[in-house]
Amino acid sequence: MLSESELANKVKAYDKNADEAALRRAYAFANKMHHEQKRESGEPYVIHPINVAETLINYHMDATSIIAALLHDTVEDTSTSLEEIRNIFGEDVAKLVDGVTKLTRIEWNSDKSKQAGNFQKLVLAMSQDIRVLLIKLADRLHNMRTLTSVHSESKRIRIAKETMEIYVQLAERLGLHALKTEMEDIAFRILHPDVYESLAVRLNFLRENAGNLIPDIVADLKKDMSINGIKAEISGREKTPYSIWRKMQKQNITFEELCDIVAFRIIVDTVGDCYQALGVINTKYPMIPGRYKDYISTPKPNGYSSIHTSVIGPKNRRIEIQIRTKEMHEVAENGVAAHWSYKQGSYEGSSQFKWLRGLLDIMEQASSPEEFLDNTKMEMYADQVFCFTPKGDLVSLPTSATAIDFAYAVHSSVGNRCIGVKINGRIKPLRTMLANGDQVEIITSKVQNPSPEWERFAVTGKARAAIRRFIRNQKREQYLELGRQIMQKDLKASGKEYNEKDYVPLLGKYKVDTVEDLIAGVGEGIYTAHEIIIQIHPDMKSTMSTIMESFKKRTTRIKKKPAGRLQIKGLIPNMAIYFAGCCHPVPGDRIVGIITTGKGVTIHNLACKTLEKFAAEPERWIDIDWNDDLTQAETENEEKTYTARLNIVLLDKPGALGLLSTTVAKAKSNICNVNTVNRSFGFLELLVDLEVKNAEHLENVIDMLRTCPVINSVKRI
Ligand code: MN
DSSP: OOOHHHHHHHHHHHOTTOOHHHHHHHHHHHHHHTTTOBOTTSSBTTHHHHHHHHHHHHTTOOHHHHHHHHHTTHHHHSSOOHHHHHHHHOHHHHHHHHHHHHHHHSOOOTTOGGGHHHHHHHHHHHHOSHHHHHHHHHHHHHHHHTGGGOOOHHHHHHHHHHIIIIIHHHHHHTTOHHHHHHHHHHHHHHHOHHHHHHHHHHHHHHHHHHOOOHHHHHHHHHHHHHHTTOOEEEEEEEOOHHHHHHHHHHHTOOTTTOOOOEEEEEEESSHHHHHHHHHHHHHHSOBOTTOOEETTTSOOTTOOOOEEEEEEOGGGOEEEEEEEEHHHHHHHHHHHHHHHHHSTTTTOOSSHHHHHHHHHHHHHHOOOOTHHHHOGGGOSSSSEEEEEOTTOOEEEEETTOBHHHHHHHHOHHHHHTEEEEEETTEEEOTTOBOOTTOBEEEEEOSSOOOOTTHHHHOOSHHHHHHHHHHHHHHHHHHHHHHHHHHHHHHHHHTTOOOOGGGGGGGHHHHTOSSHHHHHHHHHHTSSOHHHHHHHHOTTOOOOHHHHHHHHHTOOOOOOSOOOOSSOEETSOTTOOEEEOTTTOOOBTBOEEEEEETTTEEEEEETTOGGGGGGTTOGGGEEOOEEOOOSOHHHHHHOOOOEEEEEEEEEEOSTTHHHHHHHHHHHTTOEEEEEEEEEEETTEEEEEEEEEESSHHHHHHHHHHHHTOTTEEEEEEO
16 A cells, blocks of 8 residues: 555656645545545555555546545545535545545446446446546446455445446446456456356466466567567566457357467567567468458557557467557557546546537547457447437437437337437438437427338337337238228129128137238238138129239220339338239339238239239239329439349340340440340340339330340340
């Protein structure tokens, strides 16, 4: 434990302007106030705040932070008031102590791990000043270091869990790698004692069996460097049990297969030396492919830079090597605290919003090296984006979340009624991805009308589930409506009335609760109207010829400009429709819909041979047509294309295919698929799938192809 003068001297060593008297006063004050108290280990309580201060001294934090660290538990755990702190130590210290005290007071139920994200958010929002967070982390570090002396096992587990879920994550985001790793390893040991134990035993065994090769390898690498005139500090270490365990889980491999359990670090003076050192390593040792990463030429967005490589190193051991300069090392180990010591005070913000924004930026940029970079996906809350409601409430979402996720995060009714969004005061598309610090205002209407499209760009489970639920309910309505229409049409053809209560006797047989369920089933295509009706009206019959007659009587071969838009008359809006793969109908063709079980409506060309298969089920046929009511503008804006299939026979000679594709392109169409059917006697027979806007367009393409000298024949399939 540091004495009063040792502590003051240490701070003075890196900060000449530090107020030594105030530091000494704080030390003495903490000593006095905690005088009677003991830690659970039986040691005097004051050891704790002094240790916390020491951690921060190692980060070269400013004297204000050190003083606050010494006093951090006085308000919560002793008779001291915040007022007193303010009077004796001033406003700045009081603010920091108050921040830490508030954080300590938040109760955290670790059994509800769902709340971990919220809690983190809360910690952030309450910290106000990044120094509060750093004091809190140093506080937690010391509590972890002394965790074994906590008597209650359940309390130990709770603290370890909380540390893993909250503080490790926060430390990681701030790039406090050393602190993070230490907390993580202690927590791992408490939470998974068996795994920890077996890893430790295994590591020991290896160490004893193979001898501890680390010093030898370090010596070899040192020699390699000095022969080549590179000044370098080299250190080697075993990875921690926790990081090995994580790697094993991530890569789903066993301990035996995990060879690179030792990692070495070469720290040199200049960037040039880094590459020179790399050159030496590469010349001497075989490199393991796929492991080389140059974060110096391309630093991580967070500023982390280093060279990573893996080689079969000295003693034939597979090792991992990181090469970096001292400055890079400082940032890699101490993250935001490293920045701190370089530009002191730069993170003090006036308003909470400004501070939080700043912290979010830091969190974006801050990093810890190694595992974190490679394992971000394993992290529970590593990928979040924080946004604000217009009232300033914080909403945290996964990164890549869009405005629609935000809407559903606020409330599902807001999501369902959402029609637009303003981000930072500007109208933006709902699919817009949110960025940290965005202020998001959802514009709603009175009616609920989520679009199935939304599901494509919603990323949160909550939004996706809500959209799906809404669509499902809406679909049922559609199926019910369609089912009724089908039933009515079928009955009407035989001069019969549609009466829902007629079908009550069938409910038991079909195991449904209501006639509506039954009729919706007809709409969905689970049952046919025919099978339902003939059980109530056994006299009803239909034939293929009568249906075909009625369809063919339709006068319209669409002559007007057909709409390219996917709009078909005779369907319920938003009903799922599919274009048949057999006949590739395009707008302008005469078409018919066939209800397909559980799928929706399949659209066939009326000339399609496949339709004969449905001859016995007239109730599945629905009368539809292309919608030519759309305005000119709608038609022209529409870029939707349809696939049509042509059988083309052309001369099998060089350049023929080229000419075919140029002609198609000239006709403003596009070939999306080609299959060779036959190649003989100097001819090539192809099945060509084309993208066209409508029947007229297709006609045009066919005409142009026919004028092409190498083409023998063109037929639509
Ligand atoms: Mn404490």
